[in-house]
Amino acid sequence: MKEIAQSENIEQFSLKNYIYIDKTEYIYNLIKKYDRVFFSRPRRFGKSLTINTIGTLFEKGVEPYFKGTWIYDKWTQNTCPVLHLSFLKFSVSDLDNFKRDFCNEILKFAKTNNITDFTDDKEPKVLIGNIFSAMPEDMHIVLLIDEYDCQLTxxxxxxxLYEKFRLFIREFYAVLKGEKHIRFMALTGVTRLKDVSIFSVGSDIKDLSYDHAYSQMIGFTREEIKKFYIDYLKLGISYEKHIKTDCVTDNDIEEFLDRMAEHYDSYCFDEIYENKVFSTYSVNCFLQSISQNQRVIFGDYWYEAGGIPSILKNYMESHEIEIDKFQTSEISINYDDFMNPTSLPYMNENVLMCQTGYLTLKSEIKPPRRIKLGSANREVKAALNSLLSQKFFNPDALDSFYDADSILEKGSVEEIIEHLNKVLATIPYDKYPVENESILRALLLMYLSGLRCDVRSEQHNFKGSSDLLVNFKTRRVIIELKFSKDGKDTDTLLKAAQEQIRRREYGIEKLGDRELLQIAAVFDGSPNMRKITEFKQIG
Incomplete structure (x- = not known):
């Protein structure tokens, strides 16, 4: 069985016999159709491997690295020098150091390719212009720029400092625009910003970030996972069902893929909202875990690998976030806000969440209609709630902050309510007041989801939808919330919550052998209370 790799270098897949999800047909068509392209994707999605694959094709050709791939017998282009610049390698805190390292990379390229008789310079835009001028008339290169926006984010x-880096990118691109020695150019990044001029009117770079034809070039499809990782799928099923791998059925495989999809699928980068992909990093880690641990663990690999992206952490320090928006199934935003973000510091927070992978497309992109966004899957929703929890709660103020799973699964109703009240008490009410039932439900959902509990809000059954449903192996907890702004009529509200649970039979669907714990609760929002004061177990 071939190994799974997280490598960003295509050569390693061949040399070390790693599994490679073949994306070379997309790359072939991309290079054939365009001269200069850009595509944005969230971190750890495969941008760097895509750039490296393009560079290897141009610099070394198909032999021996592309044997067995779609492109192997179709690539006919001659090799040429490749200047590969990864902005991740350069300083983000000192512009002079950034320029020095940048110039060193350009100089190395010139020396390697015997480009001489140019004037050295400490300004990258001047230096690369001088090198272009010194190239023979018939010399062409490929220019690849990975994570162009690293210093901006x-x-x-x-x-x-943001403005200094922005101007640098703008001026550097001006030197590249229309340069005859550039045979092909590709840029990647997380964000798409008009204020760097790369995507402005008159740019010669084609933005393919949401192009339908290339929407699955980065990321894994269900069919690709089934084709290339079939041995790992069968292995996981065999561990779960305690059967031999050759006894695994097609139905077993489809059910297993359904569960994988719930956790890692449904990222959409398609303008017509048709194609979706799995997170490459999460799928690889999940399947590697099966082999290493000999069990199936649906972990949150994408978030745990990188923690909170600095771009979002920095953004949330200086911007207010509307919590209830992120707990809705869909967020609607203006077409121009989504497609034409001007500057990173002033970007719509929903657009930023989408570009960084915490939200994804939930509708087609069609002007002038509003565009819908939402969470892609359980993994990313838990990651988003972990991210937001650190803004709204103060985990350091409560020793048991991270114990919700054990308290809800094993504790009494009294212990559960006491814990939730203590968690809510860590919220700074002057900044984030709990003003209504919607915000209360959103906060509790954020807290529980951020701790990786299997929690559902507005979970529908055949008679209605409960406020919160939390699943554990041995217990299912239902919480029906009511809100009293001034502390009045709490008894009446409690009775209404009880009656609602009984009449609509919340939580009975697909219960299995779990214990069902149904709780009616009333939050008193008056200034001297601000906690759940009335609660009752049903049944």
């Missing part, structure tokens, strides 16, 4: 709260 790192300085979202440093206006002076």
């Amino acid at each position: 790192a300085n979202i709260n440093n206006k002076e």
